[in-house]
Amino acid sequence: xxxxxxxxxxxxxxxxxxIEKLQVSKKGPLDFVTNSDLKAEKIIIDELKKARPNYSxxxxxxxIEKNKDENNIWIIxxxxxxxxxxxxxxxxxxxxxxxxxxxxxxxxxxDPIKNEMFFAEKENGAFFNNQRIRVSKKNDINNCLFVTxxxxxxxxxxxxxxxxxxxxxxxxxxxxxxxxxxxxDLNIWDIAAGIILVKEAGGLLNEIDLSINKNIKIIAxxxxxxxxxxxxxxxF
Numbered sequence: 001x002x003x004x005x006x007x008x009x010x011x012x013x014x015x016x017x018x019i020e021k022l023q024v025s026k027k028g029p030l031d032f033v034t035n036s037d038l039k040a041e042k043i044i045i046d047e048l049k050k051a052r053p054n055y056s057x058x059x060x061x062x063x064i065e066k067n068k069d070e071n072n073i074w075i076i077x078x079x080x081x082x083x084x085x086x087x088x089x090x091x092x093x094x095x096x097x098x099x100x101x102x103x104x105x106x107x108x109x110x111d112p113i114k115n116e117m118f119f120a121e122k123e124n125g126a127f128f129n130n131q132r133i134r135v136s137k138k139n140d141i142n143n144c145l146f147v148t149x150x151x152x153x154x155x156x157x158x159x160x161x162x163x164x165x166x167x168x169x170x171x172x173x174x175x176x177x178x179x180x181x182x183x184x185d186l187n188i189w190d191i192a193a194g195i196i197l198v199k200e201a202g203g204l205l206n207e208i209d210l211s212i213n214k215n216i217k218i219i220a221x222x223x224x225x226x227x228x229x230x231x232x233x234x235x236f
Contacts, residue, residue, distance in 0.1 A: 001108045002117070004047035005094045008040040008078060009112035012085075012094070015039075016113065019088045033079075033086045037061055040078035044096065048074050055098075058213065060189050073099045077189040080109075081165030090114070095167040097192035102210055107193030109171040118171040118197055126174050126200035135203040135222035136176040141232070144179035144225055147172065153184065154235040170194025173220050174201035180221030180229050182236060188213045194220070 015036040041061045048055070054069040059076040074096065079085055081092030090113040097107040105122040118133070120126040126133050138144050146160040147169045161178075163169055166186060172178045174197040188210065198205055204226045206219045219236070221229050 001048070001096045001098075001106065002119070004044045005096060005108055005110040005117070007047055008043040008094055009110060011039050011043060012036060012079065012092075013112050016085060016088075016090070019085070030086065033082060036085070037079050037082065040094065041076060044076055044078060044094070045074075048076075048096075058189065060187070064213075071101050075099055075104075075189050075192040077167065077187075080167035080190055081163075084164045089164070091163060091165050091168065093165060093167045093171070095189065095193045097196065099192065099210060104192055104196045104210065107196040109167045109193050109197065111168060111171075116171075118174060118193075120174070120193075120197045120200040122196065122200070124200070126197050128171075128175050133175045133201050135174060135198070135201045136179045137222065137224060138179055139224040139228075141225060141228045146180045146182070146221075146229070147178045148181065149183045150185055154233075156232065158229075158232050166190040167194055170218075170220060171197055173203060173222075174198050176201075176222075179225050180219070182219045182229075182233060184217050184236075185214075186216040186218060188216060191216065191218055 038061055041059055054067050056067045056070050056073045057065040077095040079092050080095050085092045094110045097104050107120050109118040118128050146158050148160055149162055169181045173181045198220045204223050
């Protein structure tokens with residue numbers, strides 16, 4: 001997973017460097033970014049297949065690929081935060097997770113521009129650039145900072161941000177940068193790696209049906225603030 005993400009990141013870093021030039025062109029960068037997505041995804045899939053040729057795959061661009069081993073499935077998002085990428089905002093990530101027997105057992109989220117890698121394996125902890133990470137220990141909700149995305153369905157009496165990258169939102173919760181994250185209508189590839197990261201960093205998540213690929217709701221936070229956050233999100 002690390003090797004695959006690092007190899008794909010070279011393409012994304014190079015292409016991201018071209019985005020500013022494309023912003024002023026009549027055609028715009030949309031087709032260019034779609035092409036970047038496809039190139040990065042192909043590199044990731046090729047690298048993972050070298051290591052585990054029989055594993056099945058769910059990916060944003062390629063869809064579902066059933067192989068001999070349907071119990072082990074790679075879940076891939078080559079650019080989470082595509083709109084940020086499209087506008088030249090350096091806040092996007094590669095996300096790769098492994099689902100084994102309907103459980104996420106490892107996950108990696110790599111921010112190529114900041115060279116920040118978040119990684120977790122079941123019962124082995126969560127790490128940021130090889131340093132162990134834990135969720136926030138704050139328990140006063142007024143001192144917390146939360147993050148969300150998409151449409152807000154209720155007035156929120158919470159300090160929050162919108163970053164435009166679900167994968168990094170979850171990685172940041174795992175690392176204690178944000179105290180919690182909540183969002184509707186997500187795809188499995190947006191959050192699969194983040195699920196194991198938050199869990200292994202000591203955080204809590206709502207129950208998520210991993211057999212569904214779309215319209216997923218997520219609420220993730222530290223254990224200390226979870227009850228207070230849920231009270232604030234009564235109509236979420």
